Amino acid sequence: MYDYHVHTTYSDGSFLPRMIDAAERAGLDGVGFADHCNVFDAEADQAYREASGFNLDLTYERRRRAIDRARERTDLRLFDAVEMDYHAAREEAIESFLEDADFEYAIGSVHAIDGVNVHNQSYFAGLSETEREAAVEMYVDHLISLVDSELFEIAAHVDLVERNEALRGLLTEDHYGRIADAFTDSRTVPEINAGRVLDAYGEFHPSESFAELLVDAGVSFTIGSDAHAPGSLIDCSEELRAVREEWHLPIVELDLV
Template sequence: MKFDLHTHHFRCGHADGNIRDYVEAALEAGLQVIGISDHTPYFGEKEDRAFPRIAMGKSELQHYVREVLDLKKEYEGRIDVLLGIESDFFPEHAETYRKFLADVPFDYIIGSVHSVGGVSIFNKNRWKGLSEQERIRVKEEYYRLIQDSARSGMFQILGHIDAMKGNFPAFSDIPADEIIDETLQTIAECGIAIEINTSGKTKLSGGWYPADAILERALHFGVDVTFGSDAHVPGRVGDERDEVARRLKDIGFREWVYFKGKDKKAVPL
């Protein structure tokens, strides 16, 4: 069973292609399951579309859901099209997000921390002038937010849990073993999966999220893993999926999971 649970399309404002393009790309890549998971609107903002190049508008959500559900029916028997979404996690707006998402028949929701202290995790300028202790404090705050997202009960999957290294590769060298282990233990206790996300290759860090060292610790703590290309162009659907599967086997994983109707489905590697 080959799947990819993390894809985007034109509605978010920074991806190319229609949803159908991603479904067709999945068929071409030999997948049996394709998850559509565009960015949630900014539910905590007053405007319909507060950040046009980051996420869809609130008024677009119903059209997004309908389109995915229609394609699910159209492609039935050829490929399983899953309705997902990638939700930001802002503790101060968590209940607002929960309310907006509760009545939608999602197969799964990916929870991703994209902002720490009001600044994008991908903003490499945030690190300028910070002392080592200040860098440690930022990294710890990032992982505390990921822990809170796991405890929220809103998500089946947590997205790219070391993506803060994306445009600042030195992030990986900031000492934080204790809080990373604490975070992985929390994720395991909450029964949530983490994704191996191959979009890191599009950033300065290269490689995948998370790093092998984190995946080794995830195995130790019994964390479930899944796969997502985080494709923003159809050509990246399923990107490096087979390589990820081989690496997970080398680390010691024997299965990974996907979600349908929010039920966890285990698939042997």
Template sequence: MKFDFHTHHHRCGHARGEIRDYIEAAIKNGLDIIGISDHSPHFASEEDQPFPLITMGKSHFPEYVAEVLQLKEEYKGKIEVLLGVESDFFPEHAEVYRRNYESYPFDYVIGSVHYVDGINIFKKDRWEGLSNKQKLVTKETYYDLIEQSARSGMFQILGHIDAMKGFYPEFSSIQTEALERTLKVIGEYDIAIEINTSGNTKYCGGWYPADDILEMALSYGVKVTFGSDAHDPERVGEDFEAVRQRLKEIGFQEWVYFKEKQRFSVPI
């Protein structure tokens, strides 16, 4: 079985193409399942769309869901289309997000930490001028937020769990036990993590998470799935077979997918 659960489209303001384009790309690339998971609105904001180049507006959300559900029906028999969303995680606003998601028939919700200390993790200059101690605290705060997201019960999948290295590859070499503690909690709460191939589009190259993190995740019984994080239809399913092979080499025997928030396992 071949799938991709992490895709975006034009509504988020920084991706190219319509939802249909991603579905057609998935069919062309031989996928059995394609998940649509655009960025969640900033539900806690008083403004409808405070960041139009980062995520859709709150008023766009119902139409987004309706379009995916309509395409799900249209493409029956050709490919299975799943309704997902990539959710930001702000602990102080978690219940606001939870209530919004409960109103819709999501197959899965990806929980991704994009902000640490109020700054986007992909902001290229966020590390400039920080001491080693401050860098350590930043990394530990990042993993504390991911741990909280695992405990929240809101998500089936946790997104790109070492993506803070995207524009700062040195992030990976900051030594802390926070990562291992977080993986242990993810395993205990039985949440899946994705292998996300969009690291290829950043300075760090490669995938999220790195192989050593995947090895540790396996030791804690963490389930895995696949997402390209495509912001362009041309990237749908990117590196799927390479990821499959690498997971086998690490020792994984299965990976998972979700329908109606129920988890299913398939051999790798």
């Protein structure tokens, strides 16, 4: 089993050697380091990058050398990847960076709605129901643009808004259908993401009902723990093994040289 979505200290995760050791202990065949990256040039985005330490656009070559050295000490397949923030108006900058950086694969994520992080519970709880519905509609529009762009091999946590209690339950059958249609026409595939399965949210992305709809539409998945620490990588690997069997999911391996 390959885990294509793991973080290191090159964004907001743990040390690379510790994550490799955890992947070995979890019995994985390969692990992909997909640290957060944002190449938006707005002042607010730059401030967010600096505060969060999301500087992979400046450090990916250093991380690449570390991955190359680590390959000499493990039988695991190690992948040099990235998790890119996506916004429809920033496609040109994203495409240019990905072409220059030449990662083995890229994961695309919609982490913000109108400039506000999806996880910001207090902000979205303060909006009216109509405003929250409009925010979810915007999220879906950007997610579909991400899939349509085909800039990425993988689309991460495709129902991310469900993590936020203020937005939970606002995705509609129409939203699910539109997202499924986008994936059926794209080279980009969604992941089964375990990033919040061990905490209070306790669910995978996508949810089981959404995953069933995607399977019915002929969509396959990759596997991603979205782990930021060794313990969660190990624990999530067990959860992911179980769910891919219980949900009878079609899992694909990326066609990488």
